Amino acid sequence: MNYQISAAIKNLSGTIQLPASKSISNRALIIHALSYSPYPIHNLSDSDDTKVLQAALYSNSSKFDIGHAGTAMRFLTAFLAKVVGEWEITGSERMKQRPIKILVDALTELGANIEYLGEEGCPPLKIFGSHLKGKTIQLDGSVSSQYITALLLIAPTLEGGLTLNLRGDVTSRSYIKLTLELMAKFGIRYQWHKNEIIVPEQRYFPIDFICEADWSGASYWYQIMALVDSGEILMENLVLNSLQGDADIAAWFQHFGVESIQEKTGVILSKTKNNQPDRLDLDFIENPDVAQTMACLCVAKGIPFHFTGLKTLKIKETDRIAALQNELAKFGATLVEPAHGELAWDGKLDMETKEELPLVKTYHDHRMALAFAPMALAGLPMRIEDPMVVTKSYPGFWSDLKKIGFQVSE
Known part of the structure; x- marks a missing residue:
């Protein structure tokens, strides 16, 4: 199935109910299970x-097919490794090509x-869950932050806790910070000094928890606002002072004339002037999930760009750098990769x-369609093509687009 998309909107107004943050929700689910929370x-x-x-997490089965869900694959691998039993976990054909050796090796240690x-x-993996003992582990800091997060989430429940020494430059530091700050909300103490993270053995404290709206999902509305002449739109339940690293985009979009105002019910995006930079140079090492948003925006507005910090894009749902090159070429834009992880x-x-x-x-x-x-x-x-791929993170996206015209x- 294909969708045909067109739009001729000059002025935008309305209210959008953003999806809740997938990053926060998935972390909260693992913490919820580890804390045996009644809430x-x-x-x-x-x-x-x-x-x-x-x-x-709520299944009675010992075999799991997580489809295209990379976060679920990584988080469940670590979680099941410490839950006594025999487990099998598999996924889509693409998932069977995505690396997980770094996490498996760390768990084996x-x-x-x-x-x-x-x-x-x-993947696929067979996991013989058992009691795990913590220690000091060395990890390459440039690997996907999801490997690091998977280990951190189980760290307090390990005998003796866990110390991670991250070598070299740390990719997506904001996602590691998100993980640790969420753990702290559930009572976990930790130390993070330079590239060393220490999590002592301790218990999660169950709490009544509310997930924030998703900043990656909000990025498409910032993009939309940058492409219209003027307007004002309320993003319900969005928080400027967010745990999510992608909240950085609020400052980026000021260069496109888009202002962000925190209200009690969410964030208002407003645009009254048509600013745009002559050129855009951005480092996505902390915000890789919004790289596609910015690349598409720049091509749509004819803005030359040079993006760095994109190394992890090659091991996402697809090789996102190659995908952007292939698909933006259809709009006449020839994107180049000056160095590994650049566009x-x-x-x-x-x-x-x-x-x-x-x-x-x-x-x-999903982020290609979005x-x-x-x-x-x-x-x-x-x-x-395959427009319903958006259900991976933003099931109501097409309905929301229709709603505004x-x-x-x-």
């Missing part, structure tokens, strides 16, 4: 990833017994390769 988690994300993780059921270093565009469009009505492939990646669709506001109608049809 519900309020405003839990309705994303596919969170539903998959929640279903696994703690006493875990995990076997590969397919290709060495990738750049000179601001020039090749009208010979530009397609009249491009078919955007999503590669089973980031490309707003480009229609720049007079760039398109078709989007986008034309979305099969």
